[in-house]
Amino acid sequence: MTSLVAALALVAVLPLLFIFGDLIHKGATSIDWNFFLKSPVPAGEPGGGVANAIVGTGIVVGLACVIGLPIGIGAGLFLAEYGGGRLGWLVRFVADVMNGTPSIVIGIFAWTWLVRPLGHFSALAGSVALAVLMMPMLARTTEEMVRLVPNSLREAALALGYPRWRTSLAVVVRTALGGIVTGALVAVARIAGETAPLLFTTLGNLNFSTSITNPMQTLSLQIYVYATGPFDEWHRLAWAAALVLMGFVLVVAIAARWATRQRYGTR
Amino acid sequence: MTAHLKVKAAVRSTMPPSPSLVRHHAFGNVGDRTYRTILTLLALLLPLLLLAVAAQLAVSSWPALKKFGPSFLVTSTWDPVAEVYGAAPMIFGTVVSSLLGLVIAVPLALGAAIFLTEFAPRWVRQPLAFLVELLAAVPSVVYGLWGVFVLIPFLRSVAVPPLKGLLGWTPLFKGVFYGNSMLAGGVILAIMIVPYIAAVSREVLLAVPATQREAALGLGATRWEAVWTAVLPYGRSGIIGAVMLGFGRALGETMAVTLVIGNRHELGASLLQPAYTMAAAIANEFTEATTQMYLSALFAVGLVLFVVTIAVNALARLLVWRVARGAAVGSTAL
Numbered sequence: 001m002t003s004l005v006a007a008l009a010l011v012a013v014l015p016l017l018f019i020f021g022d023l024i025h026k027g028a029t030s031i032d033w034n035f036f037l038k039s040p041v042p043a044g045e046p047g048g049g050v051a052n053a054i055v056g057t058g059i060v061v062g063l064a065c066v067i068g069l070p071i072g073i074g075a076g077l078f079l080a081e082y083g084g085g086r087l088g089w090l091v092r093f094v095a096d097v098m099n100g101t102p103s104i105v106i107g108i109f110a111w112t113w114l115v116r117p118l119g120h121f122s123a124l125a126g127s128v129a130l131a132v133l134m135m136p137m138l139a140r141t142t143e144e145m146v147r148l149v150p151n152s153l154r155e156a157a158l159a160l161g162y163p164r165w166r167t168s169l170a171v172v173v174r175t176a177l178g179g180i181v182t183g184a185l186v187a188v189a190r191i192a193g194e195t196a197p198l199l200f201t202t203l204g205n206l207n208f209s210t211s212i213t214n215p216m217q218t219l220s221l222q223i224y225v226y227a228t229g230p231f232d233e234w235h236r237l238a239w240a241a242a243l244v245l246m247g248f249v250l251v252v253a254i255a256a257r258w259a260t261r262q263r264y265g266t267r
Numbered sequence: 268m269t270a271h272l273k274v275k276a277a278v279r280s281t282m283p284p285s286p287s288l289v290r291h292h293a294f295g296n297v298g299d300r301t302y303r304t305i306l307t308l309l310a311l312l313l314p315l316l317l318l319a320v321a322a323q324l325a326v327s328s329w330p331a332l333k334k335f336g337p338s339f340l341v342t343s344t345w346d347p348v349a350e351v352y353g354a355a356p357m358i359f360g361t362v363v364s365s366l367l368g369l370v371i372a373v374p375l376a377l378g379a380a381i382f383l384t385e386f387a388p389r390w391v392r393q394p395l396a397f398l399v400e401l402l403a404a405v406p407s408v409v410y411g412l413w414g415v416f417v418l419i420p421f422l423r424s425v426a427v428p429p430l431k432g433l434l435g436w437t438p439l440f441k442g443v444f445y446g447n448s449m450l451a452g453g454v455i456l457a458i459m460i461v462p463y464i465a466a467v468s469r470e471v472l473l474a475v476p477a478t479q480r481e482a483a484l485g486l487g488a489t490r491w492e493a494v495w496t497a498v499l500p501y502g503r504s505g506i507i508g509a510v511m512l513g514f515g516r517a518l519g520e521t522m523a524v525t526l527v528i529g530n531r532h533e534l535g536a537s538l539l540q541p542a543y544t545m546a547a548a549i550a551n552e553f554t555e556a557t558t559q560m561y562l563s564a565l566f567a568v569g570l571v572l573f574v575v576t577i578a579v580n581a582l583a584r585l586l587v588w589r590v591a592r593g594a595a596v597g598s599t600a601l
Contacts, residue, residue, distance in 0.1 A: 001490040002382075002386045002490075002491070005378045005379075005381045005382040005385075005386060006377070006382050006386065006387070007378070008374060008375050008378020008379060008382065009378055009379035009382040009383065009387075009395060011375055011378075011401060012375040012376060012378065012402075012461050012465060013379070013395065013398045013402065014377040014457045015402070016398055016401060016402045016405070017409075018413075018417070018419050019405060019409070022412075022413060022416075025515070026416075038537050041301060044345075045284050070309070071309050073310055074305065074306055074309030074310070075306075075310040075312065075313055076308035077312065078307055078309060078310035078317065078423055081303075081306065082306065082307065083310075084392060086545075087307070087311075090314060091310045091313055091314060093581070093584060094313050095313055096580070096584045096585060097577055098316070098317055098582045099580075100312065100512065100515045100516065100519070100576055100577075100579075100580035100583075101317075101320070101519065101573065101576060101577065101580075102518070102519025102521065102547050102572055102573070102576055103519070103521065103544055104519070104521045104549050104550060104572075105320065105324070105519070105572060105573045105576075106320070107548065108553065108566065108569050109319075109320045109323055109324070111553075112323055112327060112563060113323070129451070132538070135312070135316075136313060137311060139310070139313065139474065163298050164299045164302070165298045165299050165301070165302030165518050166298070166581070168302065169302075169398075170308070174580070175318075178578050187566075189404055189406070190572075192406075193404075193405075193406020193407065193408065193409065194406070195406070195408040195521075195522045196407070196521035196522055196546070197299050197557060199550055199553070200554060206562070215380050220406060220522075223408045223409065223412055224411070224522060225414055225525075227411060227412045227416075228406070230528070235416065238412055239412070239416075242408075242409045242412050245406060245409065246406070246409055249404050249405070249406065250401070251492075253400070253401060253404050257397065267553045
């Protein structure tokens with residue numbers, strides 16, 4: 001029976017190894033300086049790169065963090081510090097349920113509020129959708145990390161006459177900072193690859209653009225367009241873009257793991 | 268939580284009311300109140316957002332719901348030209364592809380979780396758990412890309428011919444397999460939800476008290492019997508919750524499924540034929556919706572998807588919380 005569950009575990013992670021293998025096999029040969037430095041060329045022509053998508057991903061995700069991090073972390077602090085009552089239960093439950101809400105539904109929500117009234121697609125609308133997606137995740141991981149702070153630290157601060165808010169910010173949050181950063185990194189890794197909520201908000205853009213009120217390209221959107229296109233050249237670029245995106249997600253995920261290990265050891 | 272609150276309340280009530288402290292205390296109270304208000308408002312944003320999403324979907328889909336009523340759910344015509352919309356094929360495709368995903372994923376994920384918590388040598392646990400987490404970190408669109416260019420050719424040349432030879436007589440495997448199909452959608456979903464089910468089941472199994480195992484082992488059970496008779500029954504509701512969380516994920520999964528399922532508005536029993544899902548329909552048609560009614564029908568599809576996933580997730584969370592009380596299981600699994 002041990003070997004049966006071991007075999008099942010092996011089969012469960014096998015696709016990951018295949019996907020990594022294929023990404024490197026099919027994507028690595030297309031990656032050169034042009035790939036990072038040039039924007040796409042007209043369909044059917046060889047060459048070109050995804051510079052616009054790389055910059056776009058950075059802007060859209062960065063803006064999502066600006067909106068989502070304070071709200072998500074604040075909600076997490078509420079849950080850890082004041083979340084014992086009924087409201088805490090509700091927020092915790094809603095956060096967990098929202099974690100499972102289909103991201104495409106958040107996409108059409110952002111479209112209704114930010115694209116239809118303004119009359120045009122924009123990077124900002126996509127960032128808002130991504131921010132909504134990262135908030136519940138952040139709230140729950142922040143709560144977990146803050147809860148790991150030993151009570152003796154709070155009690156020491158309170159006994160020294162610190163008010164509660166200063167205890168929370170100067171002692172508790174500072175102690176849990178590594179864990180909170182980990183939660184933020186995990187959330188960033190997750191939203192960086194999101195495509196569905198960007199389809200009707202950020203839309204995609206064939207040209208280089210840094211204006212957040214205009215459509216913008218992201219790596220995820222570019223992979224989708226290139227994967228569904230008819231040209232071999234596009235498929236080649238799609239694999240390369242997927243390798244870059246996966247590499248980014250992997251680096252962030254490993255950094256997140258490393259940060260937690262430094263702080264709390266492993267379970 | 269409540270324990271340390273009580274300690275703090277006790278600490279505060281025993282503070283001597285010296286003049287300097289009183290002043291400090293009064294100032295602290297203002298600060299405390301402000302701090303608490305700000306955090307509470309930020310936290311309240313989450314339930315408000317959920318309500319806003321629900322209300323907005325209901326309002327936007329109202330024209331379609333008013334026109335078609337409950338028949339929207341059971342009609343299988345989807346004709347933007349004649350302005351007749353029914354979501355039955357998408358609902359069918361969503362449920363069947365997700366169930367197919369579950370059938371494949373559940374044994375693998377539970378096997379992995381049991382192996383990770385009960386049997387794996389210590390040096391294997393961390394790396395293997397990390398690999399499972401990484402599987403959850405792969406973006407949906409990358410799964411889709413891989414599905415189109417690797418999984419579908421593999422299914423076509425390796426997996427489907429023997430399946431057809433063996434089960435070709437059943438309605439499930441009738442017809443010609445071109446690639447984009449319910450089967451491809453189910454398999455890609457299975458790969459994608461394995462890490463969620465495995466991660467949450469692992470947390471649930473870790474939350475089972477060691478005394479459960481020890482008692483069974485003490486009675487002479489083998490390690491496997493201890494897992495089967497003492498650990499799994501204890502964590503049963505949590506594991507059911509984990510499976511339902513995976514189901515919820517599968518229902519709402521968009522990009523990978525859109526790329527491989529074939530996007531055909533038809534009901535069919537054969538897994539080898541193209542199908543459609545609710546999320547895929549929104550992804551494909553939302554920007555093409557030229558009339559108010561078309562748009563409203565797509566919002567109605569979104570509303571159905573939203574309500575179903577919320578219900579599945581809510582039930583799943585309650586089940587998981589029964590075992591691992593209040594824990595944020597799964598949210599740390601990327």
